[in-house]
Amino acid sequence: MMTQDAVDLIRGSLFQALMIVGPLLLIALVVGLILGVLQTVMQIQDSTIATVPRLLLIGLALLVMLPWMADKLVEYSKDRIIEIPTVVFGKGLP
Numbered sequence: 001m002m003t004q005d006a007v008d009l010i011r012g013s014l015f016q017a018l019m020i021v022g023p024l025l026l027i028a029l030v031v032g033l034i035l036g037v038l039q040t041v042m043q044i045q046d047s048t049i050a051t052v053p054r055l056l057l058i059g060l061a062l063l064v065m066l067p068w069m070a071d072k073l074v075e076y077s078k079d080r081i082i083e084i085p086t087v088v089f090g091k092g093l094p
Contacts, residue, residue: 009080009087019072020069020073023061023065024058024061024062024065027058027061028054028057031053032054035049035050035053035054036050
């Protein structure tokens with residue numbers, strides 16, 4: 001395995017992880033910002049007001065997106081398992 005192959009494998013793994021968790025993080029960010037602005041406007045100091053809706057919306061998004069996330073993970077895993085002989089033995093094999 002060449003250094004560039006390892007770098008490409010790690011880059012692909014990180015990109016795939018970001019693609020899977022990115023929408024959930026974006027939802028958490030948007031909900032947190034909206035609730036933070038509302039708390040500031042209403043001068044509410046309770047932190048659970050922002051935490052509970054954020055957790056509920058992330059849970060709902062996770063339930064909705066779980067089939068897509070599972071498909072992406074299975075597809076990526078299949079691709080990596082197929083590449084094992086190439087990584088172990090090199091690119092010269094038929």
